Structure formats: structure tokens, C-alpha cells
Amino acid sequence: MSQIHVSTTINGDQAEFLCDADETLLDVLRDRLGLTGSKEGCGTGDCGACSVTVDGRLVCSCLMLGAEAEGREIGTIEGLANGDELHPLQTKFLEHAALQCGICTPGFLVAAKSLLEHNPKPTETEVRYWLAGNLCRCTGYDKIVRAVMDAAKEMRKA
Amino acid sequence: MRFESPQTTKDAVALLAGAKGKGRVLAGGTDLLVQMKSGMAAPDVIVDIKRIPAMKSIKAEKDGMRVGAAVASAEMAEHAALAKGWPGVVEAADLIGSTQIQGRATLAGNLCNGSPAADSVPAMAAIGAKARVVGPKKRRDVLVEKIVTGPGKISLAKDELIESILLPKRPPRSGDAYLRFIPRTEMDIAVAGAAVSLTLDTKGVCTDARVIIGAVGPRIIDVKDGAKALIGTKVDKAALKAMEAACSAAATPIDDKRGTKEFRKHVVGVLARRAGQIALKRAKGSK
Ligand SMILES: Cc1cc2nc3c(=O)[nH]c(=O)nc-3n(C[C@H](O)[C@H](O)[C@H](O)COP(=O)(O)OP(=O)(O)OC[C@H]3O[C@@H](n4cnc5c(N)ncnc54)[C@H](O)[C@@H]3O)c2cc1C
Ligand code: FES
Ligand code: FES
Numbered sequence A: 001m002s003q004i005h006v007s008t009t010i011n012g013d014q015a016e017f018l019c020d021a022d023e024t025l026l027d028v029l030r031d032r033l034g035l036t037g038s039k040e041g042c043g044t045g046d047c048g049a050c051s052v053t054v055d056g057r058l059v060c061s062c063l064m065l066g067a068e069a070e071g072r073e074i075g076t077i078e079g080l081a082n083g084d085e086l087h088p089l090q091t092k093f094l095e096h097a098a099l100q101c102g103i104c105t106p107g108f109l110v111a112a113k114s115l116l117e118h119n120p121k122p123t124e125t126e127v128r129y130w131l132a133g134n135l136c137r138c139t140g141y142d143k144i145v146r147a148v149m150d151a152a153k154e155m156r157k158a
Numbered sequence B: 001m002r003f004e005s006p007q008t009t010k011d012a013v014a015l016l017a018g019a020k021g022k023g024r025v026l027a028g029g030t031d032l033l034v035q036m037k038s039g040m041a042a043p044d045v046i047v048d049i050k051r052i053p054a055m056k057s058i059k060a061e062k063d064g065m066r067v068g069a070a071v072a073s074a075e076m077a078e079h080a081a082l083a084k085g086w087p088g089v090v091e092a093a094d095l096i097g098s099t100q101i102q103g104r105a106t107l108a109g110n111l112c113n114g115s116p117a118a119d120s121v122p123a124m125a126a127i128g129a130k131a132r133v134v135g136p137k138k139r140r141d142v143l144v145e146k147i148v149t150g151p152g153k154i155s156l157a158k159d160e161l162i163e164s165i166l167l168p169k170r171p172p173r174s175g176d177a178y179l180r181f182i183p184r185t186e187m188d189i190a191v192a193g194a195a196v197s198l199t200l201d202t203k204g205v206c207t208d209a210r211v212i213i214g215a216v217g218p219r220i221i222d223v224k225d226g227a228k229a230l231i232g233t234k235v236d237k238a239a240l241k242a243m244e245a246a247c248s249a250a251a252t253p254i255d256d257k258r259g260t261k262e263f264r265k266h267v268v269g270v271l272a273r274r275a276g277q278i279a280l281k282r283a284k285g286s287k
Helices: A025-032 A088-095 A105-118 A124-130 A142-157 B009-018 B032-038 B073-077 B080-085 B087-093 B107-112 B120-126 B224-230 B237-250 B261-285
Strands: A004-010 A013-019 A051-054 A057-060 A073-075 B002-004 B023-026 B045-048 B058-061 B064-068 B130-134 B139-143 B148-150 B161-168 B174-181 B192-200 B206-214
Touching: A013 A025, A051 A105, A057 A105, A088 A105, A088 A142, A105 A124, A105 A142, A124 A142, B009 B023, B009 B045, B009 B161, B064 B080, B073 B080, B073 B087, B080 B087, B087 B107, B087 B120, B087 B174, B087 B192, B087 B261, B107 B120, B107 B161, B120 B174, B120 B192, B120 B206, B174 B261, B192 B261, B206 B224, B206 B237, B206 B261, B224 B237, B237 B261
Parallel strands: A004 A073, B002 B045, B023 B045
Antiparallel strands: A004 A013, A051 A057, A051 A073, B058 B064, B064 B161, B130 B139, B130 B161, B174 B192, B192 B206
């Protein structure tokens, strides 16, 4: 099978890769580009651990082909922190102990960031609905929701 | 497998027509990729339609609003005129999966996947939505309910695709609504679904109605007796009760772990009644 050449932007940086036609963006990110922050929990769109943004829209990278990324702007968890400086969401997740094993965390952070871009002042219900496609087996969600609400509050002050 | 992303509908159709083996359209991929991973689908050529401008736009036309086949449900929800004019269709599309799924899932993909439980399909059928089907030689406008012929089966030829879906303009005092039942509050497939669209005259008497139920048979069911129960009434309690009974009677559900036959027949009636109440309120509120 001949490979496809793809030029794209990942977290603001130009990126190029070769991939197979049936290879998912998640596999490209993890296995070809070494961006292993995005996780594979299910591979079928149910858990959200693979969440990324494509041209600003939140999607599951396990349900998108790498070839589709041509010319798009991809945002991954690796783009959240600014160098050594954590994003307010990351800080709040730590403060609220909103993670245990951590496998769901990158997906939650990418999804929550996208929520706050769309809606800087979400209600708890809005947070819960927006994040309904992100599953966590450890925390029971409450701490995650509180961390997101708290981060939103802090980001509104900034 | 080959991956192609044509720039025009014509090129997309030519790719499907010329495909050696199986060609498949890729819209949001939220069904297709899952099927490819499980081995249920093994296309030779994948035709990504998201780079075709006519398929990525929502456009007001003389006869209604034309939604491109590659428009994601999240884009629909953000389109004020669409959400205002066809709230039932937009709320149905908004029920599909999670935020992530809504960033990709399309109306045409929901339709062409052919699932009896597809949420947007009853809502589209209730308002008389028409799919624009394009093939190598001709293009035709087909009522949405004529597309799906059975579970996973559609009436499109191998070299045809849907370019867009027209949500037809509606008379004043019209309203539509869609409701479904799922065991959880989010992220689940409908156990039963019901869409109602109706139009009132200046005195508040219902002059036209469509009642469509989903997930309670191999394909959606157009409950004509349900519509008849509403037409000529003020959509009062008695009329809604009669419509509910017609829906329960028309449903032909299966029994499975997600719901028994009796439960599905009952709940689809309840959903239809409640959707009727919402559609009525919307019809009264719209000019
Ligand atoms: C986690 C998850 C949750 C889900 N929840 C729901 C839900 O609650 N309700 C629901 O109804 N569905 C649900 N789905 C199913 C799916 O998301 C929807 O059916 C969606 O609308 C499919 O659209 P798509 O654009 O992603 O289709 P695709 O996967 O791109 O395509 C689906 C099928 O249609 C064909 N096709 C697509 N576009 C065209 C076209 N223009 N012309 C001809 N053929 C075409 C494709 O070849 C394929 O066979 C869910 C899926 C997942 C993964
Ligand atoms: S890995 Fe993509 S949603 Fe679970
Ligand atoms: S912290 Fe373990 S799955 Fe969420």
C-alpha cells in the first residue's frame, strides 16, 4: 500500500508525516509523531481519551483518518501548557485531585479547554453535558467538574 | 485501500463510479470508522466529501434551508436561522453522541448508515426533508423516508451520493419537535423516538401534521392515524391522547435487553404525545 503524504499544523507548528489510508489520526499522533499524550481508551468514539481539536472543533482522533488532517490545524494535549507553565485547567486538576490513574485526563483537559473557549461561564449542567463523551473510571467525575468550574472562574478573572 | 478527497461533487461521483471494488463516502466517519475497525466495512476507496464547498455550507434558498452533506451537527446547532426554523431537526441532530461526535456527525451520514434508531431521521421525515441525490448522469431530490429501505440498507446506487438535504420552508404557525428515550441521560442509542411536525390556522386549529416514530421497527414509521388524530383539532388533550394511542398501535418493535416490546410500544406513544405538546407550543410561538 502506498503511503499518503500529509502536511498539517499541530499545536501551531508545521508538521509532515506519511501514513496509510486507513490509519487513524490517533495512531499517527502516537506512533509516528511521538505525541503520546492522546490516549486510546476504546477506539470507537465512546470514551473521549483521544480528544483533539481540528480547526478549533473538538473531535475523537480515533474516529478520524490521519489523511484527513491535510491542511488542518490540530490541537492536542501537548499544546495545553505554555512551556513549563501549566494551563489553568491543569493547575486546577492538580489542586482538586481530579485525576487518579490519569488515562482519561488528557481527553478531559482538551475537551474542557474547548468548552471554555465556546462558553467561558458554563453552569455545572453545561459542564457535565459537554464532558459526557469523556469517561473516567476512577474519580467519579465530581472533582473533574469542580476543577473545570474553578478554572473557568480563574480564567474569567485573568 | 485508497483515500481520496475530491473538490467537487462531480469528481466524488466519478470516484465512486470508477471504484474497483467498494467505494464508500466518508462524511464524519463516526459510523464508517467504527465499522472499518470492526471489519464490518472494508472499502477499497474512501471518498472524503469534506473538501467540497457545496457540501460544507448551510444556505437559505427560496424553498427552504439547504444543509450540505458534510455539515456537522455542531455547526447546525450554531446556525441561528436553522435552529429557529427547524428546532426539531436541530435538536435531534444535537442528540447524536457526545460533543466530540457532534463535531463530526452529519445528517446525511446518520441517514445513509441506515440504522433504525438514527435520531435525526424521524425529525427530518416529519418536516418533509428532501435529500439531493447525485449520480454520474442525473440528480434527483428524494424524500428522506425513501432513502432507507431496511436496517443498514439504502436506495442509493453504488455510484450515487447525497450532496445536501433541503429542509423545506414551512407555513406560518408551524412547529416541530423530536424526543427519544435512552436508559442514560447522554451517549446512548434510542430505545424509541418520536417526531411531530404540525401547522395551525389563525384560530389555532391544526391543518397539517406528520407523526414519525423511530427505533420501534426495521425502519421509521409514518403514523398516519396519529396525524389524522391531530388534524382538525386544537391539539387538545383528547387529540394528543388519540395520537399517542395510534403511535403505540403502529409500533412494531423488537424485544431486547434495552427494552421489551410492551415497554417500547408504550413509551413511543408517550414520547409522541410530549413531542406533540412541544411542537404545538412552538407553532403558537412562531409567526
Ligand atoms: C460514540 C457514538 C455515539 C453515537 N450516538 C448516536 C446517537 O445518539 N444517535 C444516532 O442516531 N447515532 C449515533 N451514533 C452514530 C453516528 O454518529 C451517526 O449515525 C452520525 O450521524 C453518522 O454521520 P457521519 O457523518 O459520521 O457518517 P459516516 O460515518 O461518515 O457515514 C455513515 C455511512 O453513510 C455513508 N455516507 C455518509 N455520507 C454520505 C453521503 N453524503 N452520501 C452517501 N452516503 C453517505 C457512509 O459511506 C457510511 O456508510 C453514534 C456514534 C458513536 C461513535
Ligand atoms: S479512544 Fe477515541 S473515544 Fe475512546
Ligand atoms: S483518572 Fe483513571 S480513568 Fe479517569
